[in-house]
């Protein structure tokens with residue numbers, strides 16, 4: 001069996017250096033800013049051992065006597081791709097789509113790396129053996145891999161090696177017989193503080209002169225010199241699960257990673273001083289497409305949840321049957337079905353990965369299109385539901401304690417209600433809605449859906465590059481070629497002269 005939730009939680013008590021608001025957090029499993037989310041992740045591990053879900057969430061690779069998390073398995077048929085999506089779907093439903101970087105995200109990416117190990121045979125460093133050992137370590141330990149593969153947003157107009165100082169982005173500062181020493185920072189470590197290991201790399205292209213920055217490695221969270229500087233914790237700010245039901249339990253955290261002269265043994269290095277391989281490991285393996293497979297499935301779940309929220313809120317407001325409201329609900333269900341169809345279509349038109357591995361991955365064009373679609377659509381979904389909900393989202397008591405208060409309780413019960421929806425039920429629903437739509441947690445999710453796959457000025461031109469612009473232009477040109485000026489009948493125009 002895969003590891004239990006308790007085993008996962010125990011593994012987090014390793015002395016990792018997580019900083020929050022000037023405090024060095026001793027134990028993320030007990031600290032009020034992290035503990036509930038750590039338990040939500042632990043629950044995912046317990047689900048994988050549950051007799052009813054085990055076959056969905058895990059798989060026993062051929063010739064092995066132990067099951068592994070399905071996300072780590074390399075799919076070799078369309079059926080296996082679909083099985084993997086069912087696992088993504090099951091885990092995403094446990095957080096209603098709000099844990100973007102559950103352990104299956106990067107696990108699928110790692111399965112992408114090992115589908116094309118030849119990509120790791122760089123000119124300056126051959127990472128293939130390390131990759132194989134890394135894959136074994138992660139799958140056999142059911143480990144949670146988080147990642148920081150973006151350079152800090154310091155000066156986007158300059159190359160890594162041309163920033164104001166040398167150590168702003170992670171780079172190698174010393175080479176030893178047994179490994180390398182790295183220094184610098186990376187952003188944004190979503191879920192990083194909850195991970196077993198962190199992979200540090202660069203997904204955007206580096207310049208030729210940036211070789212010191214062109215490396216990728218994975219190290220345990222308690223590696224000396226690693227520091228995680230957390231953003232505000234929404235879980236820490238939450239009053240209770242009743243008052244902030246999502247942020248109190250599913251705040252996956254985002255942290256700045258600082259490497260303060262971190263020693264990385266050679267066996268943990270995947271690419272080294274190689275601009276091409278450091279880039280190609282993300283884009284020329286199925287890693288990125290595998291991320292999208294997980295993310296698009298989670299997005300589908302999130303839209304199911306939000307559409308359900310819209311239905312419950314409008315029913316509670318007694319507006320559900322009004323024709324304009326039915327139009328808005330119809331629009332939401334339509335959008336949800338677009339998100340769902342893209343996952344199903346990308347699986348149906350899956351592609352065989354080149355090389356010897358025999359793997360398949362989802363359709364590349366659809367994966368790229370999903371990236372553009374989801375970032376644009378998510379803010380629209382939120383806006384639509386806010387319009388449906390009205391002022392009730394704001395006219396809520398500060399906390400559930402007001403309902404229990406001897407003087408306030410009866411007043412709240414009298415005035416915060418609607419037909420068929422007593423106060424407690426209405427307040428519970430609208431507090432959930434606010435957490436999903438308007439809270440700081442919700443705003444972070446909007447930014448997440450827009451940027452977690454990169455910035456639009458990078459990925460939209462990428463869609464043009466990877467697409468078939470010439471084919472599309474030729475199609476339209478064929479229409480233009482079907483008629484000519486010379487074919488105009490003689491005459492001078494006007495209603496009688498032409499056609």
Ligand SMILES: Cc1cc2nc3c(=O)[nH]c(=O)nc-3n(C[C@H](O)[C@H](O)[C@H](O)COP(=O)(O)OP(=O)(O)OC[C@H]3O[C@@H](n4cnc5c(N)ncnc54)[C@H](O)[C@@H]3O)c2cc1C
Nearest residue numbers: 147148149150153156187188189190447448451454455457
């Ligand atoms: C909530 C959240 C979680 C994230 N989690 C992770 C994670 O776990 N791991 C990880 O590695 N990364 C993560 N990221 C980071 C993410 O990968 C980056 O935000 C993304 O790559 C975009 O980079 P950037 O934020 O530096 O934006 P920038 O590249 O600075 O772009 C921001 C804006 O500046 C303008 N701009 C900048 N440069 C140009 C240009 N050359 N041409 C035209 N316009 C330009 C555009 O308007 C653009 O939208 C996360 C991001 C968010 C928001």
